[in-house]
Amino acid sequence: xxxxxxxxxxxxxxxxxxxxxxxxxxxxxxxxxxxxxxxxxxxxxxxxxxxxxxxxxxxxxxxxxxxxxxxxxxxxxxxxxxxxxxxxxxxxxxxxxxxxxxxxxxxxxxxxxxxxxxxxxxxxxxxxxxxxxxxxxxxxxxxxxxxxxxxxxxxxxxxxxxxxxxxxxxxxxxxxxxxxxxxxxxxxxxxxxxxxxxxxxxxxxxxxxxxxxxxxxxxxxxxxxxxxxxxxxxxxxxxxxxxxxxxxxxxxxxxxxxxxxxxxxxxxxxxxxxxxxxxxxxxxxxxxxxxxxxxxxxxxxxxxxxxxxxxxxxxxxxxxxxxxxxxxxxxxxxxxxxxxxxxxxxxxxxxxxxxxxxxxxxxxxxxxxxxxxxxxxxxxxxxxxxxxxxxxxxxxxxxxxxxxxxxxxxxxxxxxxxxxxxxxxxxxxxxxxxxxxxxxxxxxxxxxxxxxxxxxx
Numbered sequence: 001x002x003x004x005x006x007x008x009x010x011x012x013x014x015x016x017x018x019x020x021x022x023x024x025x026x027x028x029x030x031x032x033x034x035x036x037x038x039x040x041x042x043x044x045x046x047x048x049x050x051x052x053x054x055x056x057x058x059x060x061x062x063x064x065x066x067x068x069x070x071x072x073x074x075x076x077x078x079x080x081x082x083x084x085x086x087x088x089x090x091x092x093x094x095x096x097x098x099x100x101x102x103x104x105x106x107x108x109x110x111x112x113x114x115x116x117x118x119x120x121x122x123x124x125x126x127x128x129x130x131x132x133x134x135x136x137x138x139x140x141x142x143x144x145x146x147x148x149x150x151x152x153x154x155x156x157x158x159x160x161x162x163x164x165x166x167x168x169x170x171x172x173x174x175x176x177x178x179x180x181x182x183x184x185x186x187x188x189x190x191x192x193x194x195x196x197x198x199x200x201x202x203x204x205x206x207x208x209x210x211x212x213x214x215x216x217x218x219x220x221x222x223x224x225x226x227x228x229x230x231x232x233x234x235x236x237x238x239x240x241x242x243x244x245x246x247x248x249x250x251x252x253x254x255x256x257x258x259x260x261x262x263x264x265x266x267x268x269x270x271x272x273x274x275x276x277x278x279x280x281x282x283x284x285x286x287x288x289x290x291x292x293x294x295x296x297x298x299x300x301x302x303x304x305x306x307x308x309x310x311x312x313x314x315x316x317x318x319x320x321x322x323x324x325x326x327x328x329x330x331x332x333x334x335x336x337x338x339x340x341x342x343x344x345x346x347x348x349x350x351x352x353x354x355x356x357x358x359x360x361x362x363x364x365x366x367x368x369x370x371x372x373x374x375x376x377x378x379x380x381x382x383x384x385x386x387x388x389x390x391x392x393x394x395x396x397x398x399x400x401x402x403x404x405x406x407x408x409x410x411x412x413x414x415x416x417x418x419x420x421x422x423x424x425x426x427x428x429x430x431x432x433x434x435x436x437x438x439x440x441x442x443x444x445x446x447x448x449x450x451x452x453x454x455x456x457x
Contacts, residue, residue: 001026001052001292003025003026003050004154005024005046006062006425008022008023009046010023012092015427016409018137018246018247018248019247020247021248021254023042023043023044024042024043024048025040025042026041026060027040027041027359028041028052028053028055028083028092030059030061030216030242032059032149033092033152034150034152034153034279035090035091035093035151035152035427036086036087036088036092036093036095037061037091037094037407038085038087038089038446039083039085040084041053041064041081041082041083042082042083042084042253042256043072043079043081043300044079044080044081044249044250045079045082045250045253045255046356047078047079048078048079049068049079051174052069053067054204055451057148059100060270061083064083065117066112066443068081068363069117071299074129074378076375080117080148080253080258080389081450082119082120082212082256083117083118084120084122084187084193084242085118085121086121086125086130086153086195087125087127087128087130088121088130088166088167088168088169088172088378089128089129089145089146089168090128090146090148090149090151090154090163091150091167092148092149092150092163092164092166092167093163093167094173095166095167096166096175096218098166098187106179106183106187108183110187111179111180111187111453112185114397115186115188115190116189118190119189119190119257119259120191120193120256120261120414121169121191121193122167122193122197122238123192123193123239123263124194124195124237124263124446125145125196125236125242126196126198126214127146127151127197128146128234129265130169131168131169131170132164132168132169132170132318132447133167133168133171135204135423136380139184140245140337140442140444142383143265144235144257144265145440146234146358147214147233148341149162149164149167153420154231157441161248161325162222166347167191168337170341170350171189172190172333173190173341173348174341174348174350175188175340175348176188177341177342177343177395177396178343178347178348178349180185180348181346186339186451189259190259191262191300191301191446191449192258192262192398193261193262193263194237194238194239194240194263194266195238195239195240196236196237196281197237198213198214198215198216198236198237199215199216199392200212200214202216203239204235204239205236206236206238206266207236207328207454208235208236208264208266208406208407208443209279209328209334209370209409209411210350211229211235211409211412211413212225212229213226214227214230214234214384219231220255225264226415227417227426227427227428227429228413228429228430228431229409231238231411232437235265235409236273236409237266238263238264238265238266239263239264239266239268240261241258241261241263241264241270241271242260243299243300255343258301259300259301259304259448260299260300260301260448261300261301262337262446262447262448263446264443265444265445266443267321267322267330267331267443269319269320269321269322269443269444269445270288270319270320271300271317271320271445272289272293272299272316272318273299273315273316273317273397273398273399273448273450273451274293274296274298274300274317274449274450275298275302275304275314275336275452276308276313277296277303277308277310277311277314278296278310278312279292279293279297279314280383281383282302283316284381284383288382293395295307296378296409297316298450300447300448300449300450301450303306303451304450304452304453304456305452305457306377306391306453306454306455306456309452312385312389313385314383314386314390315386315391315397315399315450316384317355317381317384318379318381319333319379319399319401320378320379320443321338321376321377321378321379321403327408329406330370330377330396331376331406332363332372332376332404333351333376333378333401333402333403333404334358334359334377334403335354335357335358335380335402336354336380336382336399336401336402336456337400338353338354338355338386338399338402339352339361339394339397339398339400340352340353340386340396341395341397341405341449342390342394342395343392343393343394343398344393344397353369355382355384356381356382361374361376362375363405363442364405365405365406365407365439367407367411367415367417367440370406370411370412370415372404372406374404380401392454393454394451394452394453394454395451395452396419396448396449396450396451396452397450398446398447398448399447400444400447400448401444402442402444403442403444405440405441406440406441406443407439407440407441408437408439408440410432411436411439411440413432414429414431414432417429
């Protein structure tokens with residue numbers, strides 16, 4: 001633990017240049033009964049717990065929160081920390097419970113503590129996407145879904161199995177609205193980030209055409225890269241993006257605390273998202289998009305009240321495509337979407353709106369070279385007014401930015417290996433010819449939600 005803290009201090013650029021910012025952190029690796037309830041614990045500065053909290057001695061999330069409060073937050077010496085759940089998709093539904101182990105419902109104090117200590121969640125990473133359950137009404141929810149509902153099952157032969165309720169972020173966001181109506185506090189009031197969760201110490205290594213595997217687990221590239229460098233249902237992982245005043249620990253940690261963050265599945269897509277009472281229709285063309293966004297409302301991660309919107313609500317979203325680098329072109333954007341969740345008759349409802357771009361642009365991929373084809377957009381921007389906004393109903397909205405189709409990582413592997421499925425896949429490359437594994441994908445970004453609470457101060 002001392003070595004980890006020393007390494008973080010050595011990596012930290014304390015000059016005014018702020019070239020690189022490091023955090024002291026550890027992973028609390030809870031796995032009750034094979035269900036993943038892992039948390040990444042990040043400290044705001046060099047003041048930390050004397051030792052990390054271990055799942056072996058502290059086998060519940062509540063125990064972890066107790067330890068963080070007792071051994072850090074309550075010390076009175078500027079120690080601060082937050083915990084970030086990940087892989088809810090393989091948690092067996094245990095990562096966001098609304099009742100204690102004895103069956104009693106969570107109380108207001110439980111909700112306050114969870115919202116304070118866990119302001120963020122990973123929506124995507126190496127072990128799959130956790131945004132939403134695959135369904136017919138939102139075809140993009142089929143993105144990077146694992147065939148297991150429990151982490152332990154990843155070590156068994158593939159078998160598709162439905163995950164229990166609240167295994168996905170969108171389900172938890174909806175449940176948060178329900179619990180807020182009951183408790184007056186939303187326990188699942190979290191911003192969205194992406195991460196890799198690989199064991200390579202290279203968190204920016206997320207390009208589909210250069211995936212070298214997880215470096216742990218059943219397939220490991222720690223010592224050598226096998227023909228298929230990873231389990232084919234896994235992926236290179238995503239990125240966390242923070243809007244902060246500068247690249248310093250204090251500013252970045254504050255951005256995480258206020259949830260002004262977003263996730264990408266890997267591309268460097270830039271996104272801004274605001275909500276307010278009455279953004280002008282020409283906001284995208286008039287300049288000063290971000291400045292006017294802040295002045296007229298709240299950014300991603302924020303909360304609006306009835307008095308701030310004066311009876312109407314508008315959402316402003318802007319996205320810029322990843323421009324790529326030399327030898328690695330970016331992929332154009334296809335569309336912007338708004339995902340809305342609201343409370344109606346005591347239950348959470350949801351709807352997805354296409355608000356900019358063209359979902360039927362005909363873009364595809366030349367599989368002989370993995371070259372994307374078709375028209376797209378370098379950037380997309382719009383001001384959208386919710387046609388069904390009800391000033392009396394709690395709600396939230398988040399933006400989803402979707403690229404044109406591109407090759408998934410294993411397609412690059414198979415292309416380089418010149419696999420001919422008609423002749424049969426070579427040993428170790430059987431996934432190249434497995435029709436259940438998608439050969440393409442649509443990379444994306446997800447903003448943190450913006451909440452509307454009619455009774456908020």
